[in-house]
Amino acid sequence: MNDWDDAERCVEKAQELFEQQRWQEALEQLRAAIAINPYNGSWLFNIGLTLDELERYDEAIDAYRQAIDLDANDLQSLNHLGVDLTRMGRHSEALAAFEKIEQVDSTFEPAYCNRIITYTELGDHDKAEEMFYLARQVKDECPHCYYSIGCSLSDRGLFDRAIWCWRRTLDMDDAHPQVRIRIAEALWDKGELEQARQFYLQSLRREPGDTETLLDLGELLIDMNRLEEAGEKFRRAIELSPEDPSAHYCLGRWLVRVGWTQQAVTSFEQTLRLDPTFPAAHLRLAETFVELGDRKPARRHLRAELLLRPTDPTTLLELGNLLMDVAQPRAAIACLRRLVHLEPDLVSGWQNLAIAQFLRKQYTDGIASCRRAIELDPVNVELRHNLALALERTGLYDESLAELRDAMEAQPQDLSLQRLELRVRVMKVRAKVLRLGKKVLFWKA
Numbered sequence: 284m285n286d287w288d289d290a291e292r293c294v295e296k297a298q299e300l301f302e303q304q305r306w307q308e309a310l311e312q313l314r315a316a317i318a319i320n321p322y323n324g325s326w327l328f329n330i331g332l333t334l335d336e337l338e339r340y341d342e343a344i345d346a347y348r349q350a351i352d353l354d355a356n357d358l359q360s361l362n363h364l365g366v367d368l369t370r371m372g373r374h375s376e377a378l379a380a381f382e383k384i385e386q387v388d389s390t391f392e393p394a395y396c397n398r399i400i401t402y403t404e405l406g407d408h409d410k411a412e413e414m415f416y417l418a419r420q421v422k423d424e425c426p427h428c429y430y431s432i433g434c435s436l437s438d439r440g441l442f443d444r445a446i447w448c449w450r451r452t453l454d455m456d457d458a459h460p461q462v463r464i465r466i467a468e469a470l471w472d473k474g475e476l477e478q479a480r481q482f483y484l485q486s487l488r489r490e491p492g493d494t495e496t497l498l499d500l501g502e503l504l505i506d507m508n509r510l511e512e513a514g515e516k517f518r519r520a521i522e523l524s525p526e527d528p529s530a531h532y533c534l535g536r537w538l539v540r541v542g543w544t545q546q547a548v549t550s551f552e553q554t555l556r557l558d559p560t561f562p563a564a565h566l567r568l569a570e571t572f573v574e575l576g577d578r579k580p581a582r583r584h585l586r587a588e589l590l591l592r593p594t595d596p597t598t599l600l601e602l603g604n605l606l607m608d609v610a611q612p613r614a615a616i617a618c619l620r621r622l623v624h625l626e627p628d629l630v631s632g633w634q635n636l637a638i639a640q641f642l643r644k645q646y647t648d649g650i651a652s653c654r655r656a657i658e659l660d661p662v663n664v665e666l667r668h669n670l671a672l673a674l675e676r677t678g679l680y681d682e683s684l685a686e687l688r689d690a691m692e693a694q695p696q697d698l699s700l701q702r703l704e705l706r707v708r709v710m711k712v713r714a715k716v717l718r719l720g721k722k723v724l725f726w727k728a
Contacts (some may be wrong), residue, residue, distance in 0.1 A: 285414070289314040290319040290320050293319075294312070294316045294326060294329075295546070296312045297316070297329065297333075298303070298329075300312060301336075303542045304336075304647060306333050306336045306412055307337065309333050310334065311327055312335060313326055317330065318465075321351075323645060324353040324360070326348035326359055327347075327349045327353070327360075327619050327636060328347065328357070328360050330343075331343040331344075331347045331350065331360070331364075331367075332348040332363070332709075335363070339703065340371055341703040342369050344364070344368060345469075346369070346702040347360045347363050347364040352587065356387045358387060359698055361383055361387075362380075362381070362384060362385050362391075362393045362394065362397065364377075364380045365378075365380035365394075365397055365401070367378060369397070369400060369404065374401055374404060377397075378401055380403070381395075381398050390421050392422040393505050395414045395415075395418035395421065395428075395433065395505075395586060396418050396425055398410075398414040399411045399414045399415055399418075399431035399432055400431045402414060403434055408435050408439055412432065412435070414568075415431075415432040419703050423454075424455055426451075426456035426461075428446045428464055429449070429451045429455070429529055430448070430449060430461075432448055433452065433462075433465065436448060437468075437469055440472075443473075446466055446667070447669045449462050449466050449469075454509050463481070463483075463485050463489075464483070464486050464499070466482045467482035467483045467486070467499075467500075467503075471506075475613060476503060476507050477504055477507075483496060483500040487500070488559050492523055494524045494529075495529075497519055497523070498516070498529060498530060499519040500516050500522050501513045501514075505537065514534075517530065517533050517534040517537055518534065520533070521534060526557060527557075528553075528557040528561045528564070529554075530552065532564055535548075535549075535550030535551040535554065535567060535571075538566065539567070539571060539574075539719055545575070548568065548572070550569065551564055551567050562593060563588070563595070565585070565587040566584070566585040566588045566598060566601060569581040569584035569585045569588065569609075574607065578609050578610075581605070581609050585602060586611075586612070587601055588711075589602060589614060589617070596629060597623070599619070600629075600632060601638065603619040603635055603636075604635060606618060606639075607635075607638065607639055612639045612642040612643045613643060614665070615639040616636065616645075617633075619632060619636035619639055620636065622636075623652075623677070625676035630659045630660045630666075633653070633654065633655045633656035634652075634653070634656045634663075634665075634669075637649045637652035637673075640652060641669070641673055646673050646676060646677045650674065652671050653670040654670065657670065658676060
């Protein structure tokens, strides 16, 4: 009997600690209670909630599953299980949990509400909208539904409709997290920068210590050419979170923008001290060293960035270009091959890969890359110029002239094309004369 009383006291203590946001201590009390009575599903559910607050979602999933093992129709555990599975990118399992809820109780609105986000992350926006309207049949107004369908609309570039949904969210729940930031981002994408700034400021008034919002506002201010204010935001973010590498990274980019290149080096180096794998930090530092005329450390940091195997197309494109700038075409080829593998329809990726291959005198590969770029962008005169030049270098004069004719149809007044055509014709005649000369020498012999 004393053991059961002890378990109840542990749960009561855990509730007090949970309300004080002392998550780890609350978790220890709940686990002590479960050790005494492992068959209480509500305690297992509370363990899941506490683990969610600690962002230990894998463990929370296990706790919810244990609660469901005790009661297969535990709607709250099924719902939170689905939410955490979505967070972990396990979308099919999440949908199965929400569908189970619908089978048990078709009037349980969160089963539809939470599927909006799951389907949005899967890119199935039609199903996301279907869930939104099914949820409305159960519950006319739900701020989470309007927020989630706003995210779906924003992902499709339907910013006006997304903003309308997020404003409806605020009408229902003025304290809903993230919604003002979402509105600010959508307004920024629409080019309505001043309105975006106002919504960022509203968010900061509610959470003045939110460094991520401060950094976003700083980037917006740069776009608005309010550079002094942007610098203030970045410095404020560093004051609030001196161990946050993203704050030092943003400050470094701002320092480059205002021309304080040497100070930018210090900021980027601090970023890497805090997080040696911070995305694009090595790239920005290399870029800064190139601007300072110091290529040796630039090469070292470019190789370091390449070793991190970035997947962002913009980063890969800039990295490949800088590697060529510092005379590292072999590394540039490896980088740009990765880019066109990830983005096979990116014209600039194929174009720059061809240039890197030409620099390494890999003309056959370069010509193939150039032809692929032309398939994607047939009217690009620069591509045809590069291809014609490569064909001339390999002695394929007729093919080179054919490419130049196509290019000159689009740009008949282009002097660089005219000069290259003349050069190719001269080289073709010269090659013919040399061949004839060899034949004469042969017969004389």
